[in-house]
Amino acid sequence: MTKSKAAFLFASQTLGKQRLYLWTFTFRELLAVNETRKRWNHLLTLLLRQWPNLQGLRVFELHREHGLHVHLVTNQFIDVKRARELAAQSGWGRIHVTPMPSEHCGYLAKYLSKDRPECLYRWRLWAGFGKGWEWTKVKDVIQDSVFSRVYRACKEWRGWVGRGHFFKRMELVRRVMISTIEYGWRVGRGPEARPYSDDDEAILTGLLPVEVEEFGKNFV
Amino acid sequence: MTTDELVKQVMRGNLVLVGEYRGSHAEMAGYVDKKSGQAIRYVRGIHLVECDWYGRVDRVLLFEYFPESVASVEQAEATFTYERGRKYVFYLESFKRERGQLTGRVAGWDPEPLEIAEEAGCSPAGEPPPF
Numbered sequence: 280m281t282k283s284k285a286a287f288l289f290a291s292q293t294l295g296k297q298r299l300y301l302w303t304f305t306f307r308e309l310l311a312v313n314e315t316r317k318r319w320n321h322l323l324t325l326l327l328r329q330w331p332n333l334q335g336l337r338v339f340e341l342h343r344e345h346g347l348h349v350h351l352v353t354n355q356f357i358d359v360k361r362a363r364e365l366a367a368q369s370g371w372g373r374i375h376v377t378p379m380p381s382e383h384c385g386y387l388a389k390y391l392s393k394d395r396p397e398c399l400y401r402w403r404l405w406a407g408f409g410k411g412w413e414w415t416k417v418k419d420v421i422q423d424s425v426f427s428r429v430y431r432a433c434k435e436w437r438g439w440v441g442r443g444h445f446f447k448r449m450e451l452v453r454r455v456m457i458s459t460i461e462y463g464w465r466v467g468r469g470p471e472a473r474p475y476s477d478d479d480e481a482i483l484t485g486l487l488p489v490e491v492e493e494f495g496k497n498f499v
Numbered sequence: 500m501t502t503d504e505l506v507k508q509v510m511r512g513n514l515v516l517v518g519e520y521r522g523s524h525a526e527m528a529g530y531v532d533k534k535s536g537q538a539i540r541y542v543r544g545i546h547l548v549e550c551d552w553y554g555r556v557d558r559v560l561l562f563e564y565f566p567e568s569v570a571s572v573e574q575a576e577a578t579f580t581y582e583r584g585r586k587y588v589f590y591l592e593s594f595k596r597e598r599g600q601l602t603g604r605v606a607g608w609d610p611e612p613l614e615i616a617e618e619a620g621c622s623p624a625g626e627p628p629p630f
Contacts, residue, residue, distance in 0.1 A: 280539070285530035289537050415532050424528040425545065446598065453600055457558055460524045460547045 282420050284391040287405050290336055290414035291384035294407075295354035301379040301387070302351035302362075307372035312398050315339075315347040321369040323408060329365060330357050334409030338387050341396050350387055352379070425466050429456045432467035436475040455482065500588050500611040514591040516603060517613060518550030518559060520583055525575035541565075542575050546610075548589065552601065559601045561589055586613040 291299075304322065306315070319337070327333055335353035342348060359376050366374050391404055407414030430452045433439070439448060455475070459466060469478040500508075508515055529540035544563040549556055569575050581587060587610040594603035 280530070280541075282530065285539055286532075288539060289530075289532040289535060292537060293535055413534060415534055419533045421531045421533060422529075423531065425524060425526050449598065457547060457560070460545060460560075461522045463522065466524075466526075 281391065282417050282422060283404065284388045285422075286415045286417045286420045287336065287338075287388050287391055288384060289420065290407055291352060291381060291387075293412065293414060294334065294336060294352065295381050298354075299379050299381050299384070300353045300356065301377050301383075302353065303348065303373075303375045304351065304366060304371050305345060305348040305373045306370075309346045312341070312347045315349075316402075318370050319349050322366055322371060325365040325369055326357075326362070327408070329361060330355070332409070332411065333357065334407075334412050336387075336405060336407050336414065338391070338405045339399065339402065341399060352384060352387065425459065426452065426456055428467045429459060432475060436479075458482070501614050505588055505613065508588070514594070514606075516548065516550060516559065516561070516589045516591055516594070517586060518548035518589070520581045520585055520587050520610075521547040521549055521558070522583060523547070523576075523579040523581070525572045525579070527572055542569055542572060544575050544579065546579075546581075546589070546605070548587070557601055559594075559603060561591070561603045561605050563605045581610065582612070586615065587611065588613050 304319075306318075310318070316339075323337075333353060333355060335351055337352075338350045340348055340350060359374070362376075363374050366372075387405075430448075433448070433452050433455060437451075458464065462470065464470060465472045469475045469482055475482055505515070505517070523544055523546045525542065525544045527540055528543055529538055531538045542565045544565070546561040546563065548559045548561055550559055551557070565575055565578075569578070589603075589610045590606040590608040592604045592606040594601065596602075
């Protein structure tokens with residue numbers, strides 16, 4: 280599970296614990312993804328103008344045959360006939376809506392687990408909309424795993440500040456994590472549960488290749 | 500599993516990885532929402548396997564996601580009955596190589612130890628040569 284998917288699931292729980300409505304908006308013709316986004320923005324503006332208190336989440340899905348379409352989860356009943364008129368006005372095709380228990384939001388989250396197509400690079404695959412509620416964002420999610428714990432320990436050990444040298448940091452953390460699994464170290468600690476700093480040289484020279492060793496020294 | 504059986508699995512199209520088992524770690528991983536305090540938690544195991552990757556030894560991280568019946572780290576650890584240093588056949592659901600690290604997700608079938616028939620260098624002590 281990715282952080283984005285976890286954030287989406289948290290947001291859907293905040294949106295409603297009772298009944299939600301799942302909408303699917305598609306086009307008659309196959310459109311370029313940028314055009315789809317433009318039309319979605321137009322439709323969302325019209326929807327919010329019609330129902331100012333509408334709250335929900337939208338998910339982009341790039342279908343392998345039908346191109347980009349939009350799924351929407353709302354916590355409020357809206358008139359589907361009026362919604363169809365607005366969709367037609369902004370150039371959309373078929374609309375489908377069905378009631379959905381909030382636990383089924385995992386169905387939408389599955390789209391977020393799929394590999395991101397290149398054309399959607401740096402896109403927000405999902406987002407919340409509407410006034411009066413705060414949906415969970417990726418930055419609000421804390422991850423707890425062996426990797427994240429080792430990362431935090433390495434950050435403290437090497438005194439990392441800022442966000443520089445991301446890939447080199449990841450390389451170091453990954454290697455320390457592998458050693459943690461292989462030698463059965465306590466997570467976030469070195470041999471015999473000592474802090475990494477106590478075995479600074481041993482961890483860097485004994486387990487890591489020269490380039491990572493050099494990298495580590497640069498961060499003292 | 501013998502080498503012949505392994506070949507059969509491969510020929511059937513099953514995705515397998517053969518490697519030396521180096522260790523495992525079970526964890527209660529998850530996410531916490533800073534705003535609402537809600538949490539999503541799940542138990543998973545990480546197996547470290549060494550295998551040959553186009554001429555060099557590579558370390559592979561294999562993730563195992565447990566069914567809901569395995570609710571604690573201890574229960575997950577109890578399933579790790581593998582022998583370190585032995586070759587196993589891991590059935591994979593998927594794998595990927597990202598930033599030089601090969602990772603995979605193990606399928607529902609348990610890894611099987613690989614039985615490799617070793618060729619004798621000579622006859623046992625006191626026995627005549629076979630031919």
